[in-house]
Amino acid sequence: MLDWMIETRNLENPDKPLDLSEEANWSASGESVNENTAGKLAAVYSCIGVLGRSLGQLPLHVLRKVDGKVTRATDHPVYYLLHDEPNSMQTSYDWRETIMVHVNGWGNGYSPIERDRHGTVVGLDLLRPWESSLFRSSSNRWVYSVSSDELPLKSVNPDDMLHFKAIGSNGLIGRSPILQCAETFALGQASQRYGNRFFGGGGRPAAIVSAKGQLNKESWNILKTAWKQAKRALRDEDNNTLMLPAELDYNQLTIAPEDAQFLETRKFNRSEIAGIYNVPSHMINDLDKATFSNISEQAIQFVRHTMIPWVVKFEQEMNRKLFTQAERRAGYYVKFNLNGLLRGTSKDRAEFYTKAIRDGWMTRNEVRELEEMNQADGLDKFLMSADLQPKVVGDKNEKR
Structure with a gap:
């Protein structure tokens, strides 16, 4: 097997x-x-x-x-x-x-x-x-x-x-x-x-931020801390302004x-x-x-x-x-x-069913079944519009 x-x-x-x-x-x-x-x-x-x-x-x-x-x-x-x-x-x-x-x-x-x-x-x-x-x-x-x-x-x-x-x-x-x-x-x-x-x-796009002047170690650490806090404020408070304690150059890197x-x-x-x-x-x-x-x-x-x-x-x-x-x-x-x-809209369905019944290829009970309705007595016969009835050869009323 x-x-x-x-x-x-x-x-x-x-x-x-x-x-x-x-x-x-x-x-x-x-x-x-x-x-x-x-x-x-x-x-x-x-x-x-x-x-x-x-x-x-x-x-x-x-x-x-x-x-x-x-x-x-x-x-x-x-x-x-x-x-x-x-x-x-x-x-x-x-x-x-x-x-x-x-x-x-x-x-x-x-x-x-x-x-x-x-x-x-x-x-x-x-x-x-x-x-x-x-x-x-x-x-x-x-x-x-x-x-x-x-x-x-x-x-x-x-x-x-x-x-x-x-x-x-x-x-x-x-x-x-x-x-x-x-x-x-x-x-x-x-x-x-x-x-x-x-x-x-x-x-914000990624970028390089640099100080315009010289910074000592203490000033650099203060600036980094302030930058991180400012970015966090942007995300948390939906604030559009960065507040920094120095004059900086901003060079965008990404598009x-x-x-x-x-x-x-x-x-x-x-x-x-x-x-x-x-x-x-x-x-x-x-x-x-x-x-x-x-x-x-x-x-x-x-x-x-x-x-x-x-x-x-x-x-x-x-x-x-x-x-x-x-x-x-x-x-x-x-x-x-x-x-x-x-199925379409109610109007579309009504027009479709009307043509189907009039042309004689659907019964009214078949339409009711498609619409989730119970069948009714006397609606099982096929109907056909009078203008679609076949002509009888030799009919005296036939136009010449």
Whole structure:
């Protein structure tokens, strides 16, 4: 069972597994970039949070399609796990949100599938990405290895592991977006560190201060003490004036933030990070170029070009591993409902529903269900506006 421990091989480096152990990339700015350091940037935290919350809030159901009719498969054991509680420690929302954080931070999200002795899925656990590795065994099989301080070392068959991946070079394991774009994140870390040091020093650039006249040892000590007390007063009392007992020369050494375009650099870096995660800037509270009209359009683009690819990735991985071939042939599948992200305002929804009912492809009860309202008698028929009714050939009233 543990043949993966013997003569393991790797597509990229035969001496190492395809793992996700914490890696440090030294950038041109001298910053060490990894998932933990970059995660302290507000833009990174915001982007990953937006993606995690967006996926977590989507309704997730197990459906069954038979003879063209789709129904919710509430009797399937996977339904409760995905819709309510995948394991004893998490809700469905928490499970999906955490996996998205892992994928967008470390490049991979792992969730082992727990089955009973009959092969029925009874639980979906969650692993931290740095505790999981993908090995190729001596028998040429891919196997996941799991090790942590809390759990003993064990192997997991790929059929029993939900593996959600970011973009990678070999299709087997994802690459951390943070390590892939390390220089961009390093610039954010460097500018943040510069700002912290600048304001931590009392909000003044570093400089050389020298006395214009000669000082003896006693005068020099008095001056040093007075300088330290004055700087402390700047920080503690928000005082903008230094009171010193001597005439001094002040020579600035560092560049002031406005000269270094500090604010512009930070804004540009936030925009770049949002671009890496394909998150609209206004969703991480960058409203410099936001208007009401373009925010609405960007929200739609976010669903189409950011969330739908993630939804398809999650659906395909879950469909192929949570259901047997017989179940898939019987019509079982997993489906996210994206309507929650596209609901819009009450006016937008009313116009959408009106057109759907008028054009005859939604019933009024289907609309009520989407609005979390109980169904009513007599509202299950499809309606169609009179001007959309097909003409009858040979109708005497037909205009010639």
